[in-house]
Amino acid sequence: MQSIINSIVSANEANGKIHEGDYYDETGRLFCGKCHEPKQTEKPFPLAKPPRRMFIPCRCDREEEEQYRRRIEAQKAQDKIKALRRSGVMDAAYNSYTFAADDGRDSKITASCKRYVAHWQEMLDLACGILFYGDVGGGKSFYAGCIVNALLDLGVPALMTRLSYLVNDRVKADNPINLKQFKLIVLDDVGAENISQTAFDIVNDIYLARIPVICTTNLTLSELKSSATLEKQRIYNRILERCPKKCLVPVTKSRIDASRELDRLSSEILNK
Ligand SMILES: [Zn+2]
Incomplete structure (x- = not known):
């Protein structure tokens, strides 16, 4: 039963996180097919039995997040200027x-x-x-x-x-x-x-x-x-x-x- 729950949780967590080209090493840990950084922690999740791994962002994920953050900041700066122009x-x-x-x-x-x-x-x-x-x-x-x-x-x-x-x-x-x-x-x-x-x-x-x-x-x-x-x-x-x-x-x-x-x-x- 527990393993079924774990596999459902893992499937939900993995949603959108596993991409084409990603691969598992011999221990079963997931790696990014592009940057080859691990996409899962080595440490097992302590309360889960049997233990399961948690997803972590690889370099591609971190760069994507950074780009998204910059886009949002640039948009905010543009909005501020537009508002200034309207009032000024x-x-x-x-x-x-x-x-x-x-x-x-x-x-x-x-x-x-x-x-x-x-x-x-x-x-x-x-x-x-x-x-x-x-x-x-x-x-x-x-x-x-x-x-x-x-x-x-x-x-x-x-x-x-x-x-x-x-x-x-x-x-x-x-x-x-x-x-x-x-x-x-x-x-x-x-x-x-x-x-x-x-x-x-x-x-x-x-x-x-x-x-x-x-x-x-x-x-x-x-x-x-x-x-x-x-x-x-x-x-x-x-x-x-x-x-x-x-x-x-x-x-x-x-x-x-x-x-x-x-x-x-x-x-x-x-x-x-
Ligand atoms: Zn990557």
Whole structure:
């Protein structure tokens, strides 16, 4: 009776563990046909009569398990990045701003942005951001987005949004976004928002929490340095202090040509 039970148990245990090519040695112990490591312990199971052997993983089994563990970890890391991206990029258009999509219009600015990512830990420790300024169409948001997306890919919680969005959120939402969950905040198009106490509070919160802030703006440096109103100046002073690197993003000739070409094509089509 006992031997029948043992053979049933063994058959159940062996389920999926014995593969084609596996073999038994002269003592009846099972070996892997691939790596030739034993697949059963030498020690008999103490309480079973007659004694039976227990299955153990051979090298192939251990490698398979390790690969499975790595796949699960990689999947978890991907899921984390996806979740970060959902919480961090407020406008879907920002997702396409990546170094891979850079047309190389200004290699110096690209190099600076890549250095910012490479030296991220130092930038974080110094609470150091970048101010991208210049006329519309130069690609200021694009460069800021490249940094955000590269850091999101590294698992850094980064947010790219507009100050006006955060103001609306803080005034209207039941649970406004907790900015302290982010390690980097990009404020796109600074200067376009209405200046309010809430706008100042948000910039001040970011400033006091020492979260690095990257800003893009169509304003000139002199407009940022000497605003008409005290309210604006209080906001811009904090931004200027935390963005020691002021990066002028010029509107290149190719961008102007592309824009003129688009104008020409659209007029040609629409004026027919
Ligand atoms: Zn094996």
